[in-house]
Amino acid sequence: MDLLYYLRLARSNWLLILLSMVLAAATALVITAKTPPRYAATVSMLVSAHDKETSTATAYQAALLSAQRVKSYARLLTSRKLVSRVASGEDEIRRLLANVTAEAVPDTVILQATVTDGDPARAARLANALGTAFTRLIDQMERVTPNSPATVKVTVVDQAGVPKKPVSPRPLLNLAIALLIALMVAACAIAVRKVLDTAVTSIEELRRLSNSPVLGVIGYERDARRYPLILRHDGQSSRSEAFRSLRTNLRFVSVDHKPRSLVVTSCLPSEGKTSVATNLAITFAHAGWRVILVDGDLRRPHVPAYLGIEGAVGLTDVLVGDVELPDAVQSWGEPRLSVLPSGKIPPNPSELLGSQEMRKLINGLTADYDIVIIDTAPLLPVTDAAALAATCDDVLLVAKCGKTRRENVTRAGELLSSVNAHLVGAVLNFVPHKSGEVYGYGEYRTDVNEQPAPLVGV
Numbered sequence: 001m002d003l004l005y006y007l008r009l010a011r012s013n014w015l016l017i018l019l020s021m022v023l024a025a026a027t028a029l030v031i032t033a034k035t036p037p038r039y040a041a042t043v044s045m046l047v048s049a050h051d052k053e054t055s056t057a058t059a060y061q062a063a064l065l066s067a068q069r070v071k072s073y074a075r076l077l078t079s080r081k082l083v084s085r086v087a088s089g090e091d092e093i094r095r096l097l098a099n100v101t102a103e104a105v106p107d108t109v110i111l112q113a114t115v116t117d118g119d120p121a122r123a124a125r126l127a128n129a130l131g132t133a134f135t136r137l138i139d140q141m142e143r144v145t146p147n148s149p150a151t152v153k154v155t156v157v158d159q160a161g162v163p164k165k166p167v168s169p170r171p172l173l174n175l176a177i178a179l180l181i182a183l184m185v186a187a188c189a190i191a192v193r194k195v196l197d198t199a200v201t202s203i204e205e206l207r208r209l210s211n212s213p214v215l216g217v218i219g220y221e222r223d224a225r226r227y228p229l230i231l232r233h234d235g236q237s238s239r240s241e242a243f244r245s246l247r248t249n250l251r252f253v254s255v256d257h258k259p260r261s262l263v264v265t266s267c268l269p270s271e272g273k274t275s276v277a278t279n280l281a282i283t284f285a286h287a288g289w290r291v292i293l294v295d296g297d298l299r300r301p302h303v304p305a306y307l308g309i310e311g312a313v314g315l316t317d318v319l320v321g322d323v324e325l326p327d328a329v330q331s332w333g334e335p336r337l338s339v340l341p342s343g344k345i346p347p348n349p350s351e352l353l354g355s356q357e358m359r360k361l362i363n364g365l366t367a368d369y370d371i372v373i374i375d376t377a378p379l380l381p382v383t384d385a386a387a388l389a390a391t392c393d394d395v396l397l398v399a400k401c402g403k404t405r406r407e408n409v410t411r412a413g414e415l416l417s418s419v420n421a422h423l424v425g426a427v428l429n430f431v432p433h434k435s436g437e438v439y440g441y442g443e444y445r446t447d448v449n450e451q452p453a454p455l456v457g458v
Helices: 003-012 014-034 056-076 080-086 090-098 120-141 171-196 203-210 238-252 273-286 303-307 315-319 349-353 356-368 384-389 406-418
Strands: 039-049 100-104 110-117 152-158 214-219 261-266 291-296 330-332 337-340 371-376 394-400 423-431
Touching: 003 014, 003 171, 014 171, 039 056, 039 120, 056 100, 056 110, 056 120, 080 090, 080 120, 090 100, 110 120, 120 152, 203 214, 203 394, 203 406, 203 423, 214 238, 238 273, 238 423, 261 273, 261 356, 261 384, 273 291, 273 303, 273 337, 273 371, 273 394, 273 423, 291 303, 291 315, 291 356, 315 356, 349 356, 349 384, 356 371, 371 384, 384 406, 394 406, 406 423
Parallel strands: 214 423, 261 371, 261 394, 291 337, 291 371, 394 423
Antiparallel strands: 039 110, 039 152, 100 110, 330 337
């Protein structure tokens, strides 16, 4: 995983990141607006040792004594004993204790006491009162006897002034912290979502899970559900080009093995297998192949609805002997594409598709046509596709990007392997163009002499 991977992950989840940041910014602004301002006033005091001697040795000892006292005095500044001299009443004492801080300035003998309050004038008054009370307290504590001079003296060197600006809230700091927290939360949510999401989202995943080459990448188009066939824009869209690429890959995936009968299936419903089978048949017909599209989904047939043909008579009627094959096959489009609808929905689809009659039918179709493309039911819910896969030459597995689960692809591959079916490859369907897996053909046009004739449903 490199930086580009994380950038793509962030781009695919940009809406979540944006919403998190907007929510964090709004929360920070609301909290800032509702937080009352607080003002801080600071008084500075100097700690010095008192000695009548003026020799260097005694001056040095006085300096050491002052430095030692500073650390202890910083804690004394926030003691109840001192605060009780400034505040009256238990509530006021507790409030002042919670809002007073003291520190010794490093490498000096200066003490600073800071009082925070909602009223700037009161904060300054309390800070100055605290400084005055502290000097008196130290003067009393550092006397050996009541009449002897104090060994250490504290002097107020800088009175607390009335603060002009509040120390809190700080809008910019609050906003920055909120945005940072939002980014961290969004990153964690994206990471958890990525770990928990087991859907196939890339070519590499599909290739590894299916243990077969990915022969096609079909991009997502908004109107693909309304217009599933590659007939719009004279067949010059990126979707049409993707199916032409799939056709080419199928032709050359094995030089010594020319595909004659191809089962198109998926792991679960709604993954686009019928759309792939239908458009692939149209693409082969454009290339001049004699193609027959068989609707082998005897549970939920969709080929007649895609092509706009009648599907009441078809495969099941041929298998049970009610109708002859030539009478059930319909021609569609120009150049002609032969279509064998599913016919009546039987009570035993698996038995019909795995029967000897079905084997004979496929053998007969492969003798009459260059390629037989069979749309079947999904692999995992029922055994129809597995029964057909064992009979036909190749199987093409369709996976829907962002929906098909990895474990389902693995199970589908194991199921096909158990019936000795040949999985020729996989197709990644409904791939978002922003994922980087789909080439943008834009206004791509083939050469005039290579333009396929448009098919028109009849």
